[in-house]
Amino acid sequence: MLEAGADGEIVRLRDVARIELAAGDYTLRARLDGKNAAAIGIFQAPGANALQIRDAVVAKMDELRPRLPPGVEIQSIYDTTIFVRDSIKSVISTLLEATLLVVLVVILFLQTWRASIIPLLAVPVSVVGTFAVLYVLGYSINTLTLFGLVLAIGIVVDDAIVVVENVERHIEEGASPVEAAHLAMREVSGPIIAIALVLCAVFVPMAFLDGVTGQFYKQFAVTIAISTVISAINSLTLSPALAAKLLRPRDAARDAPTRVIERLFGWIFRPFNRFFQRSSQRYEGAVGRALGRRGAVFVVYLVLLAGAAVMFNAVPAGFIPVQDKLYLIAGVKMPEGASIERTDAVMKRMAAIAGEIDGIRNEVAFPGLNPLQFTNTPNNGVVFFTLAPFSERSRSAEEITAELNQRLGEIQDGFTFAFMPPPIQGLGNGSGWSLFVEDRTRLGYGALQEAVQAFQGAAAQAPGLGYPITSYQANVPQLDAVVDRVKAKAQGVPLTELFETLQTYLGSAYVNDFNLFGRTWQVIAQADGPFRDQVEDIANLRTRNAAGDMVPIGSMVDIRQAYGPDPVIRFNGYPAADLLGESDPRVLSSGQAMAQVTALAAQVLPPGMAIEWSDLSYQQATQGRASLVVFPLAVLLAFLVLAALYESWTLPLAVILIVPMTMLSALVGVWLTGGDNNVFVQVGLVVLMGLACKNAILIVEFARELELQGKGIVEAALEACRLRLRPIIMTSVAFIAGTVPLVLSSGAGAEVRSATGVTVFAGMLGVTAFGLFLTPVFYVALRKLANRPLVSHAPRPAAHEPVRIDA
Template sequence: GQEFTYAVRAQGRLETPEQFGDIIVRANADGSMLRVRDVARIELGAQNYAINGRLNGKAAALVSLYQLPGSNAIAAAQGAKDTMKRLSEKFPQDLEYVTCLDTTLAVTEGMVEIQHTLIEALILVILVVFIFLQGWRATLIPLLAAPVSLISTFVLFPMFGFTVNTLSLFGLVLAIGLVVDDAIIVVEAVEHHIEHGLSPKDATRKAMAEVSGPVVAIALILAAVFIPTAFIPGITGRLYQQFAVTIAISMLISAFNALTLSPALAAMLLRPKKKSGGLLQKFFDWFNRVFGVATNGFVTGCNFFIRKWIIALLVLGGFVVLTAKLGKSIPSSFLPEEDQGYFFAQIILPDAASMQRTDEVMKQCEEILKTTPGVEYYSTVTGYNFLTGVNTSYSGIFFISLKGWGERKTPEEQYPAILKHVNTEFAKISSARAFAFSPPAIPGIGTSGGVTFLLQDRSGKDVQFLAENVMKFTAAARERKELAGVTPMFSPSVPQVFMDVDREKVLKQSVDLADVYKTLQTFMGGYFVNYFNRFGRQWQVFVQA
């Protein structure tokens, strides 16, 4: 019977270039063998040679990471950085990585600036309230109302699905000056009755009986102004929503504080004022005299316009007309272009230009960017049209990152100057059309700043008809003074070659027609053969000329 069972192994997938080189192509009559290495070059190469990349003029593997819909941009960017930092610990010694473009830097820098503005606004509010109320006790009540209103607004953010971002923070900056108004009304009313001999508690009761209605009315009026903007449809409504609702919520909470917290603090903290000496009192006396003169002038002017109501209507009508004229004369746009810390540059050569020609032009542009003040990184991608999203041998794109905002001090390092310099130098390149442009004002909405227009042929005619109308539209658009530049991405005249295979002759030669097309594919592009194993993964094998 059978005594042993052996496992039989045979050659499976090849793993090295040498093993592929040993593959026998043909056995000759003299006994010699023609192998793949005799007629071909075998190497570990790129999967796709239709595109290549560099960083600051040096060979590099560029990796692009895009944010998923619904995710937080800053959290996604930080997660990618943490992942790369962890992976870099296992990199070879001669391999380095750098984050050459981070589109979230403008967001984080903007939030830092808004936080600074928030602090500055709070300091200004403290200063103004103190100058007008002229006492730390009275000043303390509105100052306590401000953080209570703002913190309470943050608490309600999850209920509305809001996040702490530039729009909501901008709303809070504006709300700082509004949330103290109700508390100031309460404090002034209470102080007025204290000056007339009432105790703080009695003065508070009488003041609240007088001002509760106006406080509620002010809050409802302001909320009625801002809340409707949250219902504006489209992208504009999305931009206004958090801003408007943040202000409205903070105003309603401020009114609630003015009816509850502020009276309680007024009854406990306010005391009859005693005039004291010193420089501060002299400043208050001078300020009160100047403010009294301004108030008397304002009241006199109001009395005049009340008596001469026809003149008042004419003045009001004049301001309305002036406002309308200024509104029409001032240019309008969706969102202004800003210094986001980076920009793009598209290079377009004549149709069907080779990768070699395109790469030479890209190297000329790299020399320009290398000497441009304020530029830190420039990533080169040859063979890709960023504006159309199509791989073409006659296109290339630069992703250009600038130095930090704090590092760019000189005028030539400012964003408009850099963009102008790059476009001026690019215009000197005669062999290609090269131009730098800003990213979209809102990341993800379009591929560039400015306006994107789509022309559609609804008649169903041929490409020639569409091309003629694109040219007509472009020529007319370039005559408009409002448009600085018009660049059509439609290329209907790219040279093409039609390969006509004589099928009858192929069949007469007893050649399989599929082999003919397979050979054409191999020589003109590449042909996928199979897979091979390397580094614990599967890789593709291609034959190409």
């Protein structure tokens, strides 16, 4: 009730207003597959588990579904955990495939079930132990930790292989299994400890990086370091005990399982053994010749170092690979001042076009939503297209996006575009580069608009960049309400009353709350549509003066047509305009695109304006070269650990000098496959550093021990190469086999797994070949350069003899 007259008449609110229970905001709409919808986004809180939240949401949806009115449905259109679950399934599948390949390699080399089972038991021991330690440290089992375990599978069997191979060698020389185990552990305990310490030292710098890059590095580093330590403990304790119990003397009769294996696979074992024997003899001769021509070998090594530097510059820089996350983002930008109905009509055409493209399943449209700022503007709209599962389509998201962009070009009413989502949710709105153009000298909104348009034009002409989009416009039609304060004062209208009236009539105002249907609703007051449809309607609106009289607003307010910026953005305190661009990955990597954008900005932008990277591009600009810090620190720590173990400054160099070959061979593999030097390639390079040192340690440690026993430097190096060739080849082939599923990855997260897989596959292949020949040359050259005998600072253990213990 608004008023009661003297005669009893009552003026109610319904007499002067239209009252309805409706939406609180009409600036944004939602539509699912052409039908009106209400979209609800559910986001996890920091530290929460996405999979648990998803299960709880689905359970609540199932609970609510029977209570919905007829004709209303509730659906889950996009679920980020589908990608997470698929990624975990793919990683687990890769883990099992890698384990199987490692099993086959171990059987191929050891050729008996008794010897093969010992290194294979290291896999479950290390995996279970790693999970236990990760749990204690507060880590979760996610795609990154599982991915780290995939890389660790080939590492955890290495130490056990070294133990078993050495025990078998002593058994072949006539020792009993127990004596062979003692002799073998006396020889390999030092290398196993050294390898574990070096691998941990290599990963230590990764664990202390901060930022986005640090989060990726840290989980890999912790996972692989834990599995390495557990593997070393297993190889020093369980593996020799199993070898002493399971392996049989040289002249013992073969048991039934061994005879079955020989009968089934002997046709593979026999030619393989002959091939390996001939290769070993040729390898010994090649190493002998290399030791005799050390100068020429060092010249080749310097050439290879130059090649590594060339490859480092040749492989384009990247950051995080763009991934197929089962959805695409499309947007439309209509002319300034376009109504939301006009925008909605264009978006319906976009949905119809997308429905004809194979691989697109659903569309969720939001007319009135700015795709860059995610603010409500009637001339913008966003459509999220969900894709069919990986198993139901043959094309990648990148291919679908390319076709969608081509087909959307048919629409001439507005500027349409489509792009893939960002690699990391929350860091940007798209998969490309993003930045702000800053007006640092206050040249004005018009000058900023001209600079943005010039930059867009230059980018569109640059190969591989394309036309970047912006939400900034400096000439958006607006209405300026110019208040004549003298007239307002003369008519007794307070300015606060005037401004509140304009706000209520044109923009709406909150009044109070009321309860209905068990909920609290807001009361919103606003002039009805027909009374605020035209500019002239504003002048007819009335406000109350101090005397209580209604005064027309037009008598003191002049309404003028104007133009101004929308949205008004400030970035780092400066007036700014946002830009989002997509580069063609077949032409430019993300690092190359950013370098080209920086060069274009320097050429096109006027003095006083500059660009500032944002979102994922900012992370890449500030942290993308973390490897320049990680690699030197990893090498330095590995060198210091070896120097402490050997009590020498020269012997560690024989191990460390092989590390650059990992970069050469790995980057050649990345270059040949068209990849870029991204975070996951760098993780692979760090893993390769440790593995390269591992192989070199096996040769250097044995050569050192043989030299301590009285052999000459060259003789000790040749003998170490002969004795260590088989375990080095076995462990390297086992690791390479374990990376094959990564190289051939498909499905969710395949882009990440493939990047690391190619790196470690090519790197391990190359560094094994280089290391077998270069490491003995480095050892001999450095020992002769040192020109002093080795000194053992620890007492030599006596040969193992049984001891009688009397009660």
